[in-house]
Amino acid sequence: MAQLKEVGGFEYVRSFAMTNHTGNVSYYLVHGTHHREGVKLMKAAMWKADPGGGSVFQDRLHGVEVLFDPAPDTEPLRAELLSVFAGRSAISIDEIEWHTILETPYRETHVRPILTALEKSGVITVRRNATRGFPSGRAWIDFPNDSE
Known part of the structure; x- marks a missing residue:
């Protein structure tokens, strides 16, 4: 992620881990943008993701795990x-x-x-x-x- 900022020049870089029902990471989605509105749109899309089908989205930004849930722990x-x-x-x-x-x-x-x-x-x-x-x-x- 640091390389995306330093070399790619992205101001905002976020990563999201997609985990399966066993809790193991299936894959990472990395998003880089020059615009804060892009971060807002990406988060909106991720929060709308359907957690059904065995994968659960987790965002570990700042060491806080947030699981998709209609009523997340805020x-x-x-x-x-x-x-x-x-x-x-x-x-x-x-x-x-x-x-x-x-x-x-x-x-x-x-x-x-x-x-x-x-x-x-x-x-x-x-x-x-x-x-x-x-x-x-x-x-x-x-x-x-x-x-x-």
Whole structure:
């Protein structure tokens, strides 16, 4: 992967291991792109993959394994967001979603439910020029100094 970045000049390189029912790697899919939108599209395609047929997709980015599941364990993402954005104020939803896409095995679609739960529990503060949700350019999130 380092060679794809250094020699191939790809800014973003991700690898995905396809494992079979025994847990052994069947093959690796490596994706390189110059555009962060390409990472977003590749993740969307991989998360839509049908795990039936004996293979299960695993993304081991940052040492976190995420198995395709209609309801994946997003606790590692919750902890990551609280850690990375700790003590920061006025963070846009766009910044949080791009961090999630580029630096974690998760998709941007996993972010808003986590932020909604964090807001409801009083962990984060959301300032918005909207009635609800996290509309782009109309909501700013303040994170606590430490991750609980």
